[in-house]
Amino acid sequence: MDFAFLLIQLLNGLQYGLLLFLVASGLTLIFGIMGIINLAHGSFYMVGAYLAWSLASLTGNLLTAILVGIPLTVVLGMALEWLVIRRFYERDHLYQVLLTYGLILVFEELRSMIWGDDVHGVPVPELLSYSIPLTDTLSYPVYRLFISGVCLLLAFGLYLLIQRTRLGMMIRAGSSNRDMVQSLGINIKLIYTLIFAMGVALAGFAGMINAPLSSVFPNMGGQVLIVCFVVVVIGGIGSVKGAMAASLLIGLADTFGQVFLPQVAGMIVYVLMAVVLVWRPAGLFGKA
Amino acid sequence: MSQNEKQGFNRRGLLKGTAAIAVATAIGTLAPFNLAQAADKIKVGLMLPYTGTFTALGNAITNGFKLAVEERGGKLGGREIEYFVVDDESNPAKAPENANKLVQRDKVDVIIGTVHSGVAMGMAKVIRESGTLWINPNAGADQVTGPLCAPNIFRTSFSNWQTTHALGKVLKAKGHKNAVFITWKYAAGEQMMEGFKEGFEKEGGKLIKELYVPFPQVEFQALLTEIASIKPDAVVAFFAGGGAAKFLKDYQAAGLKGKIPLYGSGFLTDGVLDAVGDAGEGVETTLHYADGLNTKKDNAFRLAYAKTYKLQPDVYAVQGYDAGQLLAAGLEAVKGDVSKKAEMIKAMETAKIDSPRGSFTLSKAHNPVQDMYLRKVVGKESKVQGVAWKALADPARGCKM
Incomplete structure (x- = not known):
């Protein structure tokens, strides 16, 4: 394998890592800041993908589908938080696991009733539907690069929101001491509703924008869920910066693992997680 | 489909009640049991995925199987069919437990299942011990008709190989x-x-x-x-x-x-x-199946399937349909008397199945010997x-x- 192909694999790894960040960012918010173990995160991803598919075939345009889809996922997130999730903040993690696992089953069944059990494809938007030739046999789809760009923007936006705005300050304060924040006269309930809705919307958005690449199929959320948790744990719970670093690390490890150590490629990500946790039990950017 | 099942469950509930009385009065159990069986329905256990990734496959197989039964007037070997349904969720960890539900609890005569190879491996263990007749309408694990083969294990689909x-x-x-x-x-x-x-x-x-x-x-x-x-x-x-x-x-x-x-x-x-x-x-x-085969059998099958279920059939529907045909071949040879197991297995082994994919026979290990398109x-x-x-x-x- 020559140098050019190593560079392309590097690009593959970075690009996959950014994609992981996109999917995991919502989980970082919900799991990291609110402390809710949200197994249903993958379901929100799936809902996003199916929304993109049905809205895109309705409107004929993925961009419109996403613009309509995001408010829908925000509403879904707020409704869920208001109806069920907020009753579980004070409970043990085990209850949260049971609740959100139940939500997975509910969402799968609803998906089956509303959209059926078939595999669907969403066409890549016309404007981005071409590839850049890299070698005589290989070319790179522009849509992948587009997604990478969107991920970078999103990461930057999240960083600004959490580190540089008043809302972000309240979110950070709320994550370290909920009761104190409340006694200072800040409506913490509303903030939590907002964070949860944002988390759901991020997962949904990831599903939507990724739908042309991943296709849309039953149980698609289950596949991303585990690797999302790995990202959050390696990055350090609650750290957006950490999630970004962990995503890139996993993207690269997975890509080069498949190339150089194909026999154990499925394990590498988890070995990486174990090593990081031994070295830094709170994750790369977590507070011990 | 659901009506049949409900009848099954109600009848079983009724049986439970009467069974208590029967035991209390200490009537000899064997003779009445045999008498009852002759008039009874054939118990077919469907162990297939009805939730999860393979839901569509489970449904296609079920539809295909039921179509084969319907084409024979709802009876195989002169006896009606009663279905016992277990959703295996394509979960290998639950496979032995689910297979046991059909074997031990429902005492089915034959099990039709399943899609996922890991689940099939779990079923094989239970079924090899109990000796229950098993027709596998999909799961392609080579082992099922390899090291795990047995006289009571049949497959109407394919081996991965x-x-x-x-x-x-x-x-x-x-x-x-x-x-x-x-x-x-x-x-x-x-x-x-x-x-x-x-x-x-x-x-x-x-x-x-x-x-x-x-x-x-x-x-x-x-x-x-x-x-x-x-x-x-x-x-x-x-x-x-x-x-x-x-x-x-x-x-x-x-x-x-x-x-x-x-x-x-x-x-x-x-x-x-x-x-x-x-x-x-x-x-x-x-x-082993393709679009546009355009044979008489395939066209007839596709038409009947589309009419009955308002769906186009696929390879999984064909495999389910042939599971029904294979069972029919066995039951017709013994006129519906499932207690003549050896005779029934013999008939199934030597059957020539007139499948929509083209007719096929079974190998010694009970896997289809079929044309690959x-x-x-x-x-x-x-x-x-x-x-x-x-x-x-x-x-x-x-x-x-």
Whole structure:
């Protein structure tokens, strides 16, 4: 394998890592800041993908589908938080696991009733539907690069929101001491509703924008869920910066693992997680 | 379907009540039991996925099976059928427990199932011990009609080995001297890789690289880059469902389509062509069923299926239908008397099944000896191109029977 192909694999790894960040960012918010173990995160991803598919075939345009889809996922997130999730903040993690696992089953069944059990494809938007030739046999789809760009923007936006705005300050304060924040006269309930809705919307958005690449199929959320948790744990719970670093690390490890150590490629990500946790039990950017 | 089941459950509830009285009055149990059985319905256990990824497959198999029964007036060997349904969720961990529900609790005469190979392996254990008749309408694990084979175990679908073995001949005929195989790293993928490798090397071809994606991951970019750097004569792939759809699209997006021809086991293009646009066009695969066979039997089957279920049948429906036909062959030979098991098994072993895929017989290990079609994606169909291998039999390695 020559140098050019190593560079392309590097690009593959970075690009996959950014994609992981996109999917995991919502989980970082919900799991990291609110402390809710949200197994249903993958379901929100799936809902996003199916929304993109049905809205895109309705409107004929993925961009419109996403613009309509995001408010829908925000509403879904707020409704869920208001109806069920907020009753579980004070409970043990085990209850949260049971609740959100139940939500997975509910969402799968609803998906089956509303959209059926078939595999669907969403066409890549016309404007981005071409590839850049890299070698005589290989070319790179522009849509992948587009997604990478969107991920970078999103990461930057999240960083600004959490580190540089008043809302972000309240979110950070709320994550370290909920009761104190409340006694200072800040409506913490509303903030939590907002964070949860944002988390759901991020997962949904990831599903939507990724739908042309991943296709849309039953149980698609289950596949991303585990690797999302790995990202959050390696990055350090609650750290957006950490999630970004962990995503890139996993993207690269997975890509080069498949190339150089194909026999154990499925394990590498988890070995990486174990090593990081031994070295830094709170994750790369977590507070011990 | 649900009406039949409900009757079953009510009747069983009733039986429980009367059973208590029967025991209390201490009537000899054997004689009345046999008498009751003659007039009784045949108990068919359906152990299939009705939730999860393989829901559509479970439903197609069920539909196919019931169609075969309906075509015989709702009776097999003169007896009506009573269904006992267990959703196996494609969960191997629950397989022994679920199989036991049918074997121990419902005491079924025959089990029809399942889709997932891991679940089938779990079922095999229970069924080999109980000796219950088992017709497997999909799960392709080579072992089921290999080391785990038994007189009471039948399969109406395929072995993983079979689905790719004929590709060796196909590639050779096209003048491809070397190839790369790409699949998920799990049992079915590895068995299909072995089946292809054996067939291709026999023809003098060389498998230069085996590429594995961790199951069920669908991130192919790294390995597609590797394929582009190896530049083989051909690529052979096995993925299914959402993974297959994504692979076909990624293969096209990476610019490989049209430069390195893509082949695969038929599952690569089955049920996903609506999802992939033109990314599947021209991909050639082998399977025991195809679109456009245009035989009398297939046309009749397709029409009847479409009329009954308002759906187009697929390969899974065919496999379920043939499970019904195979059971019918056994039951008709003994006039519905399931206690004559040896006779019934004999009849099933020697049956010639008039399948929509073309008629087939069973090997010694009870796996179909069937024609493998070469198919090519044209529009939204995997159109038949011809027979890649006439009457291909699984080698049934490790089967002692």
